[in-house]
Amino acid sequence: xxxxxxxxxxxxxxxxxxxxxxxxxxxxxxxxxxxxxxxxxxxxxxxxxxxxxxxxxxxxxxxxxxxxxxxxxxxxxxxxxxxxxxxxxxxxxxxxxxxxxxxxxxxxxxxxxxxxxxxxxxxxxxxxxxxxxxxxxxxxxxxxxxxxxxxxxxxxxxxxxxxxxxxxxxxxxxxxxxxxxxxxxxxxxxxxxxxxxxxxxxxxxxxxxxxxxxxxxxxxxxxxxxxxxxxxxxxxxxxxxxxxxxxxxxxxxxxxxxxxxxxxxxxxxxxxxxxxxxxxxxxxxxxxxxxxxxxxxxxxxxxxxxxxxxxxxxxxxxxxxxxxxxxxxxxxxxxxxxxx
Amino acid sequence: xxxxxxxxxxxxxxxxxxxxxxxxxxxxxxxxxxxxxxxxxxxxxxxxxxxxxxxxxxxxxxxxxxxxxxxxxxxxxxxxxxxxxxxxxxxxxxxxxxxxxxxxxxxxxxxxxxxxxxxxxxxxxxxxxxxxxxxxxxxxxxxxxxxxxxxxxxxxxxxxxxxxxxxxxxxxxxxxxxxxxxxxxxxxxxxxxxxxxxxxxxxx
Numbered sequence: 001x002x003x004x005x006x007x008x009x010x011x012x013x014x015x016x017x018x019x020x021x022x023x024x025x026x027x028x029x030x031x032x033x034x035x036x037x038x039x040x041x042x043x044x045x046x047x048x049x050x051x052x053x054x055x056x057x058x059x060x061x062x063x064x065x066x067x068x069x070x071x072x073x074x075x076x077x078x079x080x081x082x083x084x085x086x087x088x089x090x091x092x093x094x095x096x097x098x099x100x101x102x103x104x105x106x107x108x109x110x111x112x113x114x115x116x117x118x119x120x121x122x123x124x125x126x127x128x129x130x131x132x133x134x135x136x137x138x139x140x141x142x143x144x145x146x147x148x149x150x151x152x153x154x155x156x157x158x159x160x161x162x163x164x165x166x167x168x169x170x171x172x173x174x175x176x177x178x179x180x181x182x183x184x185x186x187x188x189x190x191x192x193x194x195x196x197x198x199x200x201x202x203x204x205x206x207x208x209x210x211x212x213x214x215x216x217x218x219x220x221x222x223x224x225x226x227x228x229x230x231x232x233x234x235x236x237x238x239x240x241x242x243x244x245x246x247x248x249x250x251x252x253x254x255x256x257x258x259x260x261x262x263x264x265x266x267x268x269x270x271x272x273x274x275x276x277x278x279x280x281x282x283x284x285x286x287x288x289x290x291x292x293x294x295x296x297x298x299x300x301x302x303x304x305x306x307x308x309x310x311x312x313x314x315x316x317x318x319x320x321x322x323x324x325x326x327x328x329x330x331x332x333x334x335x336x337x338x339x340x
Numbered sequence: 341x342x343x344x345x346x347x348x349x350x351x352x353x354x355x356x357x358x359x360x361x362x363x364x365x366x367x368x369x370x371x372x373x374x375x376x377x378x379x380x381x382x383x384x385x386x387x388x389x390x391x392x393x394x395x396x397x398x399x400x401x402x403x404x405x406x407x408x409x410x411x412x413x414x415x416x417x418x419x420x421x422x423x424x425x426x427x428x429x430x431x432x433x434x435x436x437x438x439x440x441x442x443x444x445x446x447x448x449x450x451x452x453x454x455x456x457x458x459x460x461x462x463x464x465x466x467x468x469x470x471x472x473x474x475x476x477x478x479x480x481x482x483x484x485x486x487x488x489x490x491x492x493x494x495x496x497x498x499x500x501x502x503x504x505x506x507x508x509x510x511x512x513x514x515x516x517x518x519x520x521x522x523x524x525x526x527x528x529x530x531x532x533x534x535x536x537x538x539x540x541x542x543x544x
Binding site for chain 1: 341342371372453454455456478479480481482483485486487489490493494497516
């Protein structure tokens, strides 16, 4: 481990050296090489220091350039050029040397031992991140727990054989898929046509379809002045039912459909429960059109929600609530507890 | 907002209004009613000054609709306005003047009984108690004709027997109910309380 750290430290130094070398070359190229015009005293200083090989070499060169200066100006000019080139060459050589050094050291550094991200986070000394670590741990525990509970739920739910949404089993997945396709993958046009047909069948209620989120349709039913209902359709399969009062709205403040909020009245909460049960009762994936038709026909029985007495006890109110249950065949009104 | 019916509850001889209210409140609580605040309906009457044929204008407020002010003429024509309308009336005092000692109000406890709201109000005219008004509201419905039987049955369980819907509600049984109809019913009762009070007072 410490060996690794030494290597890394070394290579960092090498990188620094390389960078300063390269930086010097570019500086020389842009500013011109200064040693050439330096006076001999300075030159000696640099020589004594022995900073870099290239520097000393170039100073030697410039020495000779100095001597040749005396002989003739033309020659001197030529030598100047040569000196510059030589200096440049030297420094480039140094760079390439440094680079190969760095490569060697780099090769000796093995891959860092793999930590998980969370371990790295815990090593982070920064104060701000200290909270995050504990939070992550907590969520990790939470996820684990959820996983555990979910697997328990699966084992309990799998004991129940009555299923609406089929979980594909390995044996007959294909068969079920075909079955589901018939009900779910219906072209929008035929759904629209069915809704239009239903709307015409019941003149005193208005039935319309909206598609705020594409594929799935929201069928809105307004039953006289009694109630409003939304039915979410996947293809022609009823996925969700909610019933509210005529005075209530299914749109939220932003004007978007809100299919989740329950009615604030107990009557319609009960009716919603019963309608959900009915949507399961009328579930028929093989004949989806018939399922919707019979559901709407049954729901139409609620037109007399407030005005019809219970068939069994003959009263309007029981526990201050009118009869909220309708028979699936005869659509006769019953109180919850008076059901046959 | 639902359908409301207002009924006058007779005060039997030998009992005070306050006692009757107490008995009624107990009955509602036995039925399962839960106290849900108080309510107040008040009515002020204005008389036209300039016109040859005097006209009466009633201004009503209801704590259920605190931002609204209901102006009702004798003919039954109703205007529902913001509470700013009160300020307008004070500007119209050259034409309409408030009748003195005619302020009548019904106030009391409000009860919630599943989807019903029951209000038991004691009526006071110029400070003295005149009677008891019971308002029953069925919130989920908007058509009075639909839920009339429900209301009737609930009132029966309170030992209030009614045969017919209130006079001002009768022609509007199959329409969508509006709060203005409640105020019309209150006004009907207020007017009959006033005439009763005028009758009992010895003429000066």
